[in-house]
C-alpha cells in the first residue's frame with residue numbers, strides 16, 4: 001500500500017516527464033519548420049539555369065532532374081522492351097490530343113517528303129512510298145500522355161533503326177541526339193540517341209492497319225514507346241542529328257527533357 005507522500009512523488013515525476021517530452025516535441029517541430037523555411041528560401045533565391053533548351057528552372061531543381069535522368073538512363077537498355085498486347089486489345093476510338101504544328105491549311109500530304117539533314121548543307125529527301133517499301137514493324141502498347149491518360153494503341157511503320165541502316169545513316173548515330181520537327185517548325189522534339197534507336201521506336205504511317213488520318217499525324221509520325229506522348233511527334237517534317245540537345249517544345253516550357261518511361 002502506497003502512502004500519500006509516495007503517490008505525490010510519483011505524480012511529480014510523471015509531470016516532469018510530460019514537460020520534458022513536450023519541450024522536445026516543440027523543439028523538434030520548431031527546428032523542422034525553420035529548416036523547411038530556410039530550404040525554401042534558399043531554393044527561391046537560387047539562380048535560374050542558363051537559358052537554353054530547357055524552361056528556366058532553379059539550378060538546384062534542374063540538377064536534381066539531371067540526376068534523376070542519369071539514374072534512369074542506367075536502367076535503359078535496348079533489350080528492355082515495353083510491354084505489348086494482342087491487336088484485339090487496341091482501342092478503336094483512338095484519342096486525339098493536340099495539334100501544335102499541324103494547323104497549316106496549305107499542307108498537302110501528297111506533296112510531302114521527309115527531310116533528313118545529313119549536314120547543314122546536305123538534305124536527303126525521302127518519299128512515303130520509299131518508306132512503305134521497307135519492312136513494316138507493328139506494335140500494340142500502352143500509350144501514355146503526361147496529362148494523365150493512357151490507351152492501348154496499335155501502330156505500324158518503319159523501325160527507326162531499320163530506317164537508319166537502309167538510308168546509310170549509321171555514322172550519324174554516333175551523335176548524342178536526334179531532333180524532329182513538323183514541316184512548319186512549330187512543334188519539335190529532342191531525343192537521346194539510345195531511345196531513338198530502341199527496337200520499338202518507329203516512324204509510323206499506319207494506325208489500326210490504316211493510313212494515318214490528319215489528326216494523328218498524316219503522313220508520318222513518331223511512335224516512341226519508351227517516352228511519354230509529348231515526344232511522339234505527329235507530322236514529321238525534318239529529322240536531324242547533333243551532339244547538343246535539340247530544341248524541345250515542352251522542355252522549353254518546363255517539362256522534363258528526357259520524359260522517359
Ligand SMILES: Nc1nc2c(c(=O)[nH]1)N[C@H]1C(S)=C(S)[C@@H](COP(=O)(O)O)O[C@H]1N2
Nearest residue numbers: 095096097098099100145187229230232234
Ligand atoms: N505535331 C504535334 N505532335 C504532337 C503533339 C502536338 O501538339 N503536335 N502533341 C503530343 C502529345 S502531348 C501527345 S499525348 C500525342 C498525342 O497523340 P494523338 O493525338 O495521336 O493521341 O502527340 C504528341 N505529338
Ligand SMILES: [Mo]
Nearest residue numbers: 145146229230
Ligand atoms: Mo501528351
